[in-house]
Amino acid sequence: MSLAEDRALLSARRWRSAFVILAAAAFAAMATAGALAVPYAIAGFAVVATVALVLLRSARGQNRFAAPIADVEPDDDLLRAVVAGLPDPVVALDRDGRVLAVNDRARRLAPALRQGEPVALTLRIPELIEAIARAAAEGEEQRVVYFERVPLDRWYETIVMPVKRAATATSPDFVLMTFHDLTPLRRVEEMRADFVANASHELRTPLAALLGFIETLQGSAREDSKARARFLAIMQEQARRMARLIDDLLSLSRIELNAHRRPDTPVDLAPIVRQVADGLETLARDRGVTVNIDNANAMSVLGDHDELVRVFENLVENALKYGAAGRRVDIKLGQGSSAEGEPEAQVSVRDYGPGIAPEHLPRLTERFYRVDVTESRAQGGTGLGLALVKHILNRHRGRLTIESAPGAGAVFTVHLPTVVKVHPR
Numbered sequence: 499m500s501l502a503e504d505r506a507l508l509s510a511r512r513w514r515s516a517f518v519i520l521a522a523a524a525f526a527a528m529a530t531a532g533a534l535a536v537p538y539a540i541a542g543f544a545v546v547a548t549v550a551l552v553l554l555r556s557a558r559g560q561n562r563f564a565a566p567i568a569d570v571e572p573d574d575d576l577l578r579a580v581v582a583g584l585p586d587p588v589v590a591l592d593r594d595g596r597v598l599a600v601n602d603r604a605r606r607l608a609p610a611l612r613q614g615e616p617v618a619l620t621l622r623i624p625e626l627i628e629a630i631a632r633a634a635a636e637g638e639e640q641r642v643v644y645f646e647r648v649p650l651d652r653w654y655e656t657i658v659m660p661v662k663r664a665a666t667a668t669s670p671d672f673v674l675m676t677f678h679d680l681t682p683l684r685r686v687e688e689m690r691a692d693f694v695a696n697a698s699h700e701l702r703t704p705l706a707a708l709l710g711f712i713e714t715l716q717g718s719a720r721e722d723s724k725a726r727a728r729f730l731a732i733m734q735e736q737a738r739r740m741a742r743l744i745d746d747l748l749s750l751s752r753i754e755l756n757a758h759r760r761p762d763t764p765v766d767l768a769p770i771v772r773q774v775a776d777g778l779e780t781l782a783r784d785r786g787v788t789v790n791i792d793n794a795n796a797m798s799v800l801g802d803h804d805e806l807v808r809v810f811e812n813l814v815e816n817a818l819k820y821g822a823a824g825r826r827v828d829i830k831l832g833q834g835s836s837a838e839g840e841p842e843a844q845v846s847v848r849d850y851g852p853g854i855a856p857e858h859l860p861r862l863t864e865r866f867y868r869v870d871v872t873e874s875r876a877q878g879g880t881g882l883g884l885a886l887v888k889h890i891l892n893r894h895r896g897r898l899t900i901e902s903a904p905g906a907g908a909v910f911t912v913h914l915p916t917v918v919k920v921h922p923r
């Protein structure tokens with residue numbers, strides 16, 4: 499029995515009671531006024547009361563075969579309570595598509611949803627409205643995937659599930675509609691597709707160069723020893739570029755695989771920074787840059803030694819490559835505190851080169867993002883260095899901040915927590 503039918507039955511009972519009282523009053527008034535003899539008035543009232551009683555009993559009888567009103571309303575209260583407690587956005591509808599219950603999460607998706615109103619007034623998604631009608635008529639689960647542009651691009655899958663209160667019922671009593679936000683999944687899928695496309699493109703460029711030079715060496719330059727030496731040098735550089743790319747890709751996927759496992763070995767950052775600066779001495783000399791290290795006192799964090807070497811190698815190498823014009827790179831180690839007030843180690847790498855325009859800053863740690871692709875390639879870059887830095891720091895529960903302005907150089911700062919939590923034995 500639907501909510502509307504319950505209400506109709508309740509009001510019929512009220513009307514019948516009122517009718518009996520009114521009839522008694524009318525016969526009493528007529529007898530008092532002398533319009534009707536008392537025995538006739540009593541007999542008339544008895545007939546009216548009997549008819550009303552018979553009607554009332556038959557209504558009760560009907561009620562017994564269907565569901566008593568007193569049982570139906572708590573059922574709907576229970577439905578509303580269950581819908582309110584579900585973790586997903588959920589709307590319960592009657593067979594005609596009217597809202598029986600809606601939880602807060604669903605209201606956040608469609609604020610205009612109102613109990614008792616047809617859902618078609620609020621959700622203007624024709625395929626969803628059709629699916630609700632089909633579910634109510636055919637009693638079978640329906641799934642609808644749809645895309646919304648306003649207020650933001652979002653993907654949803656809605657499951658429309660017909661529900662019977664009694665297993666023996668032939669048609670559903672109501673329909674439950676559950677919304678799943680597919681947007682994060684779709685974004686990850688898009689990112690993966692972009693990543694594969696970018697990685698293939700990055701590998702295809704040096705590969706095409708290699709194939710081209712091989713053909714030339716097999717053909718026109720076969721006997722030209724000078725051209726051969728020049729081409730072989732270029733081929734070697736292209737092959738190295740491919741090897742670097744594959745190395746970086748493998749490192750990224752390895753770090754991603756371990757992302758949830760925080761390193762737990764205490765490591766000192768000072769020797770790591772010195773080791774990195776020493777390793778890049780040749781590059782610094784080639785570029786005419788002096789590297790200064792300030793305050794290299796012992797500073798211990800929980801970390802993976804090799805991954806932290808990779809972080810500082812990338813940052814110092816970038817400063818030497820892109821900031822060479824400033825002729826100086828300063829590395830500073832210090833203690834600070836995070837936004838939450840937790841103590842952290844802060845290592846900044848500052849260059850005095852051309853700097854970076856503000857619109858690029860938020861995107862620098864994206865895979866394959868470069869301010870200037872040609873310059874990055876000329877410097878032997880893969881576009882994955884800062885993405886690696888970000889992933890390694892995430893695994894260490896740290897972060898990278900970048901400050902820069904065109905003409906004012908750039909400061910890349912690594913923040914790593916220094917709190918060593920003592921685990922009870």
Ligand code: ADP
Nearest residue numbers: 816817820868869870874879880881882883884
């Ligand atoms: P790449 O392999 O291209 O160096 P990264 O991820 O390490 O890739 O850096 C991404 C881009 O950020 C670089 O291509 C460059 O445009 C910019 N960049 C990084 N470090 C600096 C810096 N110190 N000064 C100016 N630009 C920088």
